[in-house]
Amino acid sequence: MRSRPTPLAGADLYPDPLEHLARIRNLRRHPYEFYLKAGFPIVGVMPDANCPGKPDIYMAKRVAGA
Numbered sequence: 001m002r003s004r005p006t007p008l009a010g011a012d013l014y015p016d017p018l019e020h021l022a023r024i025r026n027l028r029r030h031p032y033e034f035y036l037k038a039g040f041p042i043v044g045v046m047p048d049a050n051c052p053g054k055p056d057i058y059m060a061k062r063v064a065g066a
Contacts (some may be wrong), residue, residue, distance in 0.1 A: 006030055008055050013047035017055075021045050024057075035059050 007030050013020045021042060026033050032042070040059040049056035 006032070006055055006057050008045065008057070010053045012053070013045065013055055017045050017047050021057075032057050032059065 005028060007024055007027050008020055009028075011020060021044075024032075024042070036042070036059075038061075040061040042057055043060045044058040046056045046058065048054065
């Protein structure tokens with residue numbers, strides 16, 4: 001299965017990756033929207049995680065009662 005590039009792919013996220021994350025839009029049917037609907041908020045981004053211009057989006061969800 002081929003993974004889809006994140007909506008941030010191809011962008012230079014430096015010097016402020018969080019600014020880009022605040023403006024994220026799903027233009028290429030990336031599965032991050034599925035996880036958002038399942039209650040996993042975006043908690044961060046790692047610029048150039050897979051090579052220059054290919055970041056990873058980090059999502060998390062508390063699984064135990066608070």
